[in-house]
Amino acid sequence: MQTILETRGLTKKYGNKAVVNNISMHIDRGEVYGFIGRNGAGKTTFMRLVLGLALPDAGEISLFGGESRKSAGQKIGSIVEAPALYTNCSAYENLKRFSTLINYNRRGAQKREINEDQMIHELIDIVGLTDAAKKKAGHYSLGMKQRLGLAIAMLGEPEFLVLDEPVNGLDPAGIKEIRDAINNLKQAKGVTFLISSHLLDELSKIVTKYGIINDGYLVEEVRASDLDRMSSRSVTVVVDDPAKAVEIISGLVPREDISVVEHAVNISCHNVPVPSAELNRRLVSAGVSVSALHNKSVSVEDYFIERMGR
Amino acid sequence: MKDLLKFESRKLFHAKILYICIIIVIAVLLLFMGVQKLTDVLMEEISGAESDIFLIGTGNSGLSWMLSSLTPYVIMVFGVFTAIYVCGDFGNGTIKNIFSRGYSRTEVYFSKYFISLFVLLGFGLISMLIGFLGGTLMWRIGGGWSFKVILLMLIQLVGIAAYNALFCFFAALLKKMATTMILAIATPFAFSLILSLIDLLVDLRRVNVSDFWISGCISSASSVGASSGDMIRGLVVALVYIAIFTVCGWLLARKREV
Structure with missing residues (x-):
């Protein structure tokens, strides 16, 4: 080319x-x-x-x-x-x-x-x-x-x-x-x-x-194709046992992309898409009670603002 | 370069300033001749047809007005035209469309330089023609026509080319239309005045400093009585100014950003 x-x-x-x-x-x-x-x-x-x-x-x-x-x-x-x-x-x-x-x-x-x-x-x-x-x-x-x-x-x-x-x-x-x-x-x-x-x-x-x-x-x-994939997914799961949930989720996404705020576990992943259905299944199978699961879409704008240092 | 000259020519003939300047040049000359004629008539009335004072005015003719038509006021109009024309594309940003199409700064500078030169020489010839026609109609055709007249006209045209180089240099230096215009108007006057003052204050006996400014070149060729020495000096000085200001303007334009 x-x-x-x-x-x-x-x-x-x-x-x-x-x-x-x-x-x-x-x-x-x-x-x-x-x-x-x-x-x-x-x-x-x-x-x-x-x-x-x-x-x-x-x-x-x-x-x-x-x-x-x-x-x-x-x-x-x-x-x-x-x-x-x-x-x-x-x-x-x-x-x-x-x-x-x-x-x-x-x-x-x-x-x-x-x-x-x-x-x-x-x-x-x-x-x-x-x-x-x-x-x-x-x-x-x-x-x-x-x-x-x-x-x-x-x-x-x-x-x-x-x-x-x-x-x-x-x-x-x-x-x-x-x-x-x-x-x-x-x-x-x-x-x-x-x-x-x-x-x-x-x-x-x-x-x-x-x-x-x-x-x-x-x-x-x-x-643009990579950006679409990277910038679109972020998931928040509300669970009864955040520590155990983090352990399970770490098997699916890098640990650095996971953060915990009280009972909410946030997965903001820029590198791989978050398989929310699989995530839910694993958590429930491991005995973690999931009371809410939110899929959030991070806009292109948010992605750039983050990169531009604002 | 050919495309740029085509572009500049199209722009030139659509520019109102060209026609306005031509009208002003003609009007200024006619006004000067009118005032001179009126002065002659008044002198005649005051002192009588056969007096010596009246005879002073008889120096006016088509030939004399043709050779002295490039007054500082006319040169001032030349300066205004060049400032507006050369700086125009920089002022309204259209120069971006020229540079981005791959034309070099040298090509752009010289295309504007040559079009401006072409116009100023045209203005000069129009001035001479109006001077000749007006002078002939108001007084007489005048004697002393010879090949020398052609040489004198050519030297004056070289003087105009020197002014063009100066004005283009100002445009390259200042980049802004208004400041270039002010400098183009003021400089011919200021330099002539300052150099004349120097001539008055410093008595160099055989040399007049003012003869070595562009106006001196033109005035050295503004009379059929001009000596060949004066003519050669005028020509050489004008050529030197053309070389200096053209090179300086080009050097400045080469590094110009828009």
Whole structure:
């Protein structure tokens, strides 16, 4: 599988503070990489480094397996911070203007046949700005600006999209549209994404891999499938003999995942799923009286908050 | 680079500031010529048609106005245009869409530099044309036409290129439209003034320091009576400024973050 982005020891300092600290990241083709962290954790700076907007103090960035930035940049679309638009121009003019920056010859011969105007109108339709295409972007709502920013990012059929808070300012319908657009691009065209967002539930619907950043460090990378398994189960059993119960439960889950509060035995397991039915059967068989058993689901959000140190 | 120039050109011809600056340049020149004409008429009324005072005003012609059309006020408009044009993409963040598409800082800097140069040279030629037409209509066409006039115009255009390099350097240095504009407006005036003061205070006899500023280059070529020595000096000084400010601006732009 082709590597789309690889960073090695990427570091960016402002003054003495390392905003991005020795980050090594790897994104394969077709992945949707969700970048999560608190405000000021270094997400946007990392994205700016990847896009060449900021210059690293140390480390390396390799795009599309080591292509030059000039060639790789033609295959990348982005929205970083606020969408960058000419507010005195219409959506059409914005797209027309930025489309001149796409060098189709550099992208390969098959791209030459694309009709530029047709592509622009298609993008306007995709982001739902058909009725406002002739209106000046300065008169757009925040959500509309965000959509136009996304259309600009999608110019030239990029293979890698870097989106910093792409659903900021969008209403629920708009969020769904963007999510659907991302899913379509991923499935139909195999586009790779690096997305940051604070809307973790939204992110969890599209992401295949998460990267958690805190104080400039990449704290953890986790596959969405693993996260679903790890973050979903927590069980509390109320028993008459907690000590005996702990002994029995230790045979099913690691001891460090078990805690006792009076008669309640809590099993918060991040490593293996908790087989609650089997647990109940063993406890009852061993003569431990179970008066209650609660299955609790730990949300993705809780998982990240815990990892981000809050 | 070709794509970037295409992008900048499309942006340029859709920019209101281009047309506003052209109108201001024309208006400023017509105003100056109008005031001069009015002064001539008043002088004539006051002192009589055959007096010596009236004859002073007869130096005005299409040719003289063409060669002296690049007044500090016109240069000021050039500075305003360059500040707005070069800093615009940095101010509204659209530069992010350019850099992220793989264009280098050098390419971006020089695409803006060349488009700005192209526009300022156009402004210069328009100024000369308006000076010529206005001067001819209000006074006369003027004598002394020769190949030298073409050379004088070319030297002035090189002077404009030096101003463009200076303004682009300010844009690379300050990054902000407002501060670049202030500096671009103030510097041509301030430097001319300071260097003239130095000339007054320090009597170097054979050399005027003010001749070695960009305005000195342009004024050295603003009269058909200019000596070849003055013309060569003007040309060389302008070329030196172009080299210095272009290299300095480029060095600053190379490390620029957005």
